[in-house]
Amino acid sequence: MATTTQIRVRGRPAHTSGPTHLSYTPDGTKLVTVGSNNLARVYKTGSDGEPTNIDDCQEDNLAVASTDTFFVTGSEDGVVSKYLFDTMSFDKFLMRCSLPVRDVAISPDGKWCAVASDELTIKIVQTNDVSSMMYLRDQPKPAKHLSFDPTSKFIAVSCTDGIVYVYSLDKDEPECVRKVNDLIRAVETESEISSQIAWHPDGRAFAAATATRDIQTVSIGDWGNQRTFSNGHNGDITALAWSPNGAMLASAGKDRKILLWETKTQKVLTSFDYANVMDIAWHPTRNIVSFTNADGEVYIYSNFVPDEHTPILKLGPQPAPFIHDPLLEVSNNARRPTTNGQKEIPSRARRGSPDSLDDILGSDIMGDDDDFVVDDDGAGYALGLNGNGKRPIDDPFGEPSKRQHAQAWEPQYHDPFQPGSTPWRGNRKYLCLNLIGFVWTVDQDTHNTVTVEFYDHEYHRDFHFTDTFLYDKACLNDNGALFSCPPNNGNPATIFYRPHETWTARADWRTQLPKGEEVLAISLSDSFVTVTTTANYVRIYTLFGVPYRVYRQKSSPSVTCASWRDYVLTLGNGPAGADGNTKLLYTIQNIKRDEICQNEDVVALPEGESVKSVFFSDNGDPCIYDTTGTLLTLLHWRTPSQATWVPLLDTKLLSRLASGRKTESYFPVAVADNKFHCIILKGGDQYPYFPRPLLSEFDFQIPLTSNPKPDSGDGDGVDEENEVSKLEGDFVLKSLLTMQHQDLIESTNATSAQRTALARMEVEIDKTLIQMLAVECREGEERGMRALEMVTLLRDRSGRMIEAAGKVAERYGRTVLGEKIREVGEERLLNGMDED
Incomplete structure (x- = not known):
């Protein structure tokens, strides 16, 4: 604990004894206080004279908030009043609650005033139009505190049930986007203990006092616990506030202390002896901190920071x-080179990628200030970057110049990523998630702790180890676990492989990359270890560490890689398109045979979208999952220049989302058994978190139509329409799977079981066509030509399916169609004889 500062300021009697609160105007010219009497006092910054008194206030004001032109008070009798600074008088009542008002908050833009009372519903009223109102209803108990974020897009509600409810205000109706548990303690509305949410000025995190008398910060978007301000107070915390630049934090507690913390180190810089402090406010521009106590006094502390x-x-x-x-990391700590070969650390927040902070908080948080991240520790990450977070190409040394600001266009790259991993969320992250198991790590400051868990404990045993290398990527399969770490403490990037079972005493191996080279992505198959690096090298090793091949990837910078048996798929950035985004290119090659199957072909993506994961299915077919929520597979990928990306499932069209009431997204895990295995994400989450979520699976569903329509029950044919859509989808899907299986048979030494399976798949296609034919026959003779076309699509050459089709037509009395079907059968018979 820092030594106590001996300098002490004198409290100014402001109100009668009782709860007293204060608020600075955003421009810092005035300080408003309210308390137990029917008086509001306005202090002018820099003046030692008497404050201006506003006498016509309600009794027992328990909250105050201000803008540069007006302030708002909330009283115990439930009245919320607005006062103007220019006249120093009452303006109007904003609202009246049936129970005492506990807190008021004004949005940073001054347009809305949120009111928390002992009622269950929180009301948000427009300050210029009291008839315009919004309501927050998700909390089951009264709220104690309210707090708008710096962008006016979120409001955090500290509820007396011990949960923080975060609402998004982007839409006409507020939406609860997160319930943060295990952060604040459950305290009653009249308690002096604070559960207030204090937003950090950069808008990316907030802080709150915990039940253990620490101050915990939580990041927005992933809602993970970040750094903790601990071992400070010996009593419950009653108030806290960030400095205007976010570099310091002031907190007060029942231990009769005010502590001044440094944000970067979470250390106490100094402490002050003041009792019964209820509210703290920093002056927006000066070294002044003001606070009030339960005795009706206000302290205006000039030169508060020593x-x-x-x-x-x-x-x-x-x-x-x-x-x-996340501003200093890209895609799980990967750093990519620029086009001129120099290192940079582009941020998803600055690049506007689908999971960027801009999407979570809005791009206006950063504004147009290029100096948002201050290089106060000399790391050099803020030097010479333009507004997009990149060094201009014409100035490799990053020297600022007017010419740099004039460069308006620069290609937008696809950032590198590790399939199956998640970003850091607080001090935890998943290194790998697949159908074998999962690997996760915990940051312990001086080292990490890595845990590997399996789904099948009869086949493999879980293990964990202390990680001093700080591994940030991992792969897991039935043979072993692969890890990689970035350079740190002067040590180069390292690859580490640990097999699950060996017949020798030691079989794990570790190898280092050349100095200055970093790992972008790794993959593990039954045959090889694949590593893509910032030098655009693809490095191939055998499972026991023998360097097998090294080559430079044509498309650069590299994005990621995946592998299956002897095949390796790599993704990289290609030439820039008309929209300024680089094309994503892929290459597939057989490493053992040294054959290229597909060479620098384009990944089929809609404009502005990117790939979220890439992997091989259990049958060995490449698959991608993109930011539109679509799962695609690569057809005919073993034949050069013949590959086509085909959609297997569009998650936006799942029947579970048809009602429109459910909002969720999906974290891709694998494709196996002709199903999409994923983790369902709710509450706006973009990545899974702890405890480990359950895996879900969805059947493939080729996106041919929108969500199935509900049956109205009035015989309007909606059920039949859904039946047709289902059969059509089954036909296309079975045809696709059959083509993939046929490719496998033609490219390998197929077994008799595989050939038998292909024959069964073709029979299933014909059965589906017969079912479709039956539906067409029920519709009437006018659908005969469509029905006949289905007959021509039958694959069976023996005539049995043609005969079955004729019986279907006969059953429904379609004589003309029956004759046409017999003609098709005869023609096929003749063609078959000619071929013989």
Whole structure:
């Protein structure tokens, strides 16, 4: 604990004894206080004179919030009042609640005022139009505190049930996007203990006091626990507030202390002895902190931050205290080279990728300030970057110039990623998620702890180990586990492979990459270990560490890789398209035979979309899952220049989403047994978190029509329409799977079982066509030509299926169609004889 500062300021009697609260105007010119009497006091910053009193207030005001032109108070009798600064008088009542008001908050843009009372519903009223109102209804108990984020897009509600409810205000109706459990304690509305959410000024995280008297920060979007301000207070925390630049945090507690913390280190810089503090506010621009207590006093503390720490207060905007800051990392700690070969650390937040912070918080958080991230630790990550977070190509040394700001266009790359992994969420992340098991790591500051768990414990045993290399990528299969780590502490990037079972004493191996080269992605098959790097090299090793092949990838920078048996698939950035985004190119080759199956072909993606995961199915067919929520497979990939990306499933068209009431997304895991295996994500999550979520599976469904229509029960034919759609989808899907199986048979030494399976698949296609034919016959003779076309699609050459089709037509009395079917059968018979 830092030593207590001996300098002490004198409290100013502001109100009668009782709860007292305060609020600075955003421009810092005024400080407003309210308390137990019917008086509001307005202090002018920099003046030692008496404050301006506004006498016509309600009794027992328990909350206050202000803008530059007005302020709002909430009283115990349930009245919310608005006062104008220019006249220093009452303006109007914003609303009236039936129970005491506990907190009020004004959005940063000044348009909305949120009111928390002992009622269950929170009301948000427009400050200029009291008839315009929004309601927050998800919390089951009264709320104690409210807090808008810096962009006015979110509001956090501290409920007396001990849960923080985060609402999105982007739409006409507020939507609860997250319930944060195990953060604040459950306290009653009249308690002096604080459960207030304090948003960090950069808008990417918030802090709150916990039941253990620590202060926990939580990141927005992934909602993970970040750095903790601990071992400070010996009593419950009653107030906290960030400094305007986010570099410091002030907190008060029942231990009669006010603590000043440094955000970057979470250390106490100094402490002050003040009792019964209820509210704290930093001046927006000066070294002044004001606070109130339960005795009706206000303290205006000039030079609050001691001289030895004022340089911290003078810094520019500082980042929130992340364990792993996404602004400094790309796709799970991977760093990619620029086109001129120099390193840079592009941010998804600056690049606007689908899971970027811009999507979570809005791009206006960063504004147009190129100096948002301040390089106060000399790391060099903020030097010479333009507004897109990249060094201009014409200036390799990153020297700022007016010419750089004039460069408006630069190609947008696909960032590298590791399939099956997640970004850091607090101090945890999944390194690998697949059908074999999962690998996850915990950041312990000085080292990591890696755990490998399997689904089948009869086949494999779980294990964990202390990780001093700080592995950030992993692959897992039935043979072993593969890990890689970035360079750290002067050590080069390292690859580590650990087999599950061996017949020798030691079979794991570790190899280092050349200095300056970093791992972008790794993959593991039954035959090889594949590594793609920042030098655009693809490095192939055998399972026991023998370097097998090294070559430079044509498409660069590299994005990711996947492998199956002897085949390796690599993805990389190609030439820029008309929209400014680079084309994503893939290559598939057989490493053992040294054959290229597909060479730098284009991954079929809609404009502005990217790949979320790439993997081989259990049958060995390449698959991708993109940001549109579509699963695609590659057809005819073993034949050069013949490959086609075919959709297997569009998750937006799942029947479970047909009602429109359910909002969820899906984290891809694998394709096996002709099913899509994934993890269902709810509440706006983009990645799975702990505890380990359950795997779900969906049948393939070729996207031919929209969601199935509900049957109205009035015989309007909707059920029949759904039946037709289902049969059509089955026909296309079975045809696709049959073509994939046929490719496998033609390209390998097929077994008799595989050939028998192909024959059964063709019979299933014909059965589906016969069912479709029956539906057409029920519709009437006018659908005869469509029905006859289905007969021509039958694959059976023996005539049995043609005969079955004729019987179907006969059953429904379609004589003309029956004659046509017999003609088709005779023609096929003649053609078959000619071929013989």
